[in-house]
Amino acid sequence: MIIIGGSFTLIASLTVENPIGIILSLPTLIISLIQLPKRKKQFDGLSKTDDEPLTVLKMRLAKGEITKEEFDKIKEDLK
Secondary structure, X not given: OOOOOOOHHHHHHOXXXXXXXXXXXXXXXXXXXXXXXXXXXHHHHHOOHHHHHHHHHHHHXXXXXXXXXXXXHHHHHHO
């Protein structure tokens, strides 16, 4: 059964009559499943932008770029 084009192309390539389609599709499926958690972390990071200024502020304090007093003042300004 060979159907060219449309949404039936994938289904036709995964039939028992065409094991090469299954063999070629398995690596793609495995790679996609491995990449899924990584992609989820990327999207989770995009939704947490509200905490970003405070995170940057904490990093600056940790690096010694600002003093504790400056940190407290800026933190109050962010609220």
